[in-house]
Amino acid sequence: MSSIRDDEIPDSTGIPSAERRATGAVAIDVPTLEVTEELLKALPKADLHCHLDGSMRLRTILELAEQQRIKLPANTEEGLAKTIHMGEVCKSLEDYLVAFDVTLSVLQTEEALFRAAHELAADAAEENVRYLEVRYSPALHQQKGLKMTTVIDAVLEGLRLAKRETGIKCGVIVCGIRHINPQTSVRLAELSVAYKNRGVIGFDLAGAEVNFPAKDHKDAFQLILKNNVNCTAHAGEAYGPESIAQAIHYLGAHRIGHGTRLREDGDLLNYVNDHRIPLEVCLQSNVQTGAVPSLASHPLKFYFDYGLRVTINTDNRLITDTTVTEELFLAHKELGLTLDDLTTIIVSGFKSAFLPFREKQDFLKAMNEEIRQILDSFNQKVKPLKLPA
Numbered sequence: 366m367s368s369i370r371d372d373e374i375p376d377s378t379g380i381p382s383a384e385r386r387a388t389g390a391v392a393i394d395v396p397t398l399e400v401t402e403e404l405l406k407a408l409p410k411a412d413l414h415c416h417l418d419g420s421m422r423l424r425t426i427l428e429l430a431e432q433q434r435i436k437l438p439a440n441t442e443e444g445l446a447k448t449i450h451m452g453e454v455c456k457s458l459e460d461y462l463v464a465f466d467v468t469l470s471v472l473q474t475e476e477a478l479f480r481a482a483h484e485l486a487a488d489a490a491e492e493n494v495r496y497l498e499v500r501y502s503p504a505l506h507q508q509k510g511l512k513m514t515t516v517i518d519a520v521l522e523g524l525r526l527a528k529r530e531t532g533i534k535c536g537v538i539v540c541g542i543r544h545i546n547p548q549t550s551v552r553l554a555e556l557s558v559a560y561k562n563r564g565v566i567g568f569d570l571a572g573a574e575v576n577f578p579a580k581d582h583k584d585a586f587q588l589i590l591k592n593n594v595n596c597t598a599h600a601g602e603a604y605g606p607e608s609i610a611q612a613i614h615y616l617g618a619h620r621i622g623h624g625t626r627l628r629e630d631g632d633l634l635n636y637v638n639d640h641r642i643p644l645e646v647c648l649q650s651n652v653q654t655g656a657v658p659s660l661a662s663h664p665l666k667f668y669f670d671y672g673l674r675v676t677i678n679t680d681n682r683l684i685t686d687t688t689v690t691e692e693l694f695l696a697h698k699e700l701g702l703t704l705d706d707l708t709t710i711i712v713s714g715f716k717s718a719f720l721p722f723r724e725k726q727d728f729l730k731a732m733n734e735e736i737r738q739i740l741d742s743f744n745q746k747v748k749p750l751k752l753p754a
Contacts, residue, residue, distance in 0.1 A: 400697045400704050404743055406690040409495040409735050411714030412678050414597075414622055414645035416571075417501035417520065418468045419681025420485045423451075429471035429480070437467060452686030454653055457603070459573055461654045464684045465505075473509040475519040482523030488682065490531035492690050495732065496718055499524065500538035500569050503556065504549050513556055521564040534728070536566035536719060538597065541585050543570060543577035550585035558592045566719040567595040570616065574604035579611040586616040595619050595719040597645065602656050606630035613642065620645055620717060625656045628664045638673050643717035647680035648695055649687050660699040669706060676714040708736060 398404065423442040430437045439445040449464035471477055482499065489497045503513040524535040539557045541550030557568045568589045570582055579598055589596050598612035602623035609627055612618040624644040627634050646665050651657045668675050677692045696702045715729050
């Protein structure tokens with residue numbers, strides 16, 4: 366039976382989670398099914414942690430470079446994949462971030478930004494991601510003089526087209542960058558406030574953690590919080606739990622990006638659990654950046670079993686060479702999460718979305734019902750074993 370833990374939002378039963386636990390009622394009756402990529406792809410999913418500039422198509426990068434007369438380090442998809450360490454384990458987070466120099470080089474025009482956003486949302490929709498939060502920093506797309514408002518508008522228009530074509534619900538999270546002057550983060554926060562209710566749903570702090578503490582950007586987050594904008598922050602990926610503590614206590618983060626090293630501080634872990642602060646987990650990305658030595662050593666299962674609200678996301682669909690479906694399947698195959706566990710995590714993704722409560726409530730009910738129908742459909746496909754006579 367599904368073990369959805371949080372009581373903020375009633376699910377499709379209409380019964381809040383705390384009451385459900387007391388009465389034995391559940392949102393989704395998960396049948397005993399083999400966990401396959403086909404099943405996981407069919408289920409509706411959310412992706413809350415997905416970088417625009419890390420989730421392009423290889424072919425698109427090559428075509429944009431040709432159109433813009435930009436010389437890339439390789440001129441074939443295979444060569445380019447090798448250059449950006451696509452799906453490869455890197456020496457460090459900093460080494461991993463080098464790939465963004467390539468993708469950003471072609472994302473300096475309105476047309477390129479529109480295309481990248483549209484294709485990302487279309488690719489996500491193809492694997493039944495029903496809710497996508499796309500994050501990027503407009504400040505990194507000004508090499509050719511684009512205004513930050515122009516950058517935002519181009520991306521939003523690309524996402525709107527994908528929604529009209531596929532129905533996928535999208536929102537933008539604007540990123541401040543740790544290693545850039547904190548005043549730039551303030552400018553980006555002002556931009557986010559201006560675009561509140563116009564497609565921007567949140568604010569983030571991204572970039573290298575080491576030597577760039579979150580507290581340096583507290584002025585930007587104070588502006589965000591004063592204007593009732595949602596916020597998240599990359600923390601505990603390449604640096605210890607102190608980074609997570611700063612993200613929560615200095616920045617007021619409503620969610621934590623990665624949080625891989627939270628397990629090193631039991632008191633902080635309990636605080637995150639008690640306050641239901643969601644973790645945006647990105648399994649393969651954490652292996653690729655060296656945040657964990659292997660999938661088997663990832664703390665996701667411990668976090669989930671302990672009761673934390675965890676979500677599973679892609680981080681960078683291109684650079685990590687992944688999908689939400691693949692991340693969920695690896696959580697099952699490598700960490701032993703059951704179908705029951707995975708449906709709980711999927712629903713937690715929708716619960717943790719930066720959406721207004723009433724809208725989220727209706728959306729969650731619809732997703733619960735869709736999950737139930739898909740599981741029933743797959744259950745009916747399973748043929749009973751014929752015992753020998």
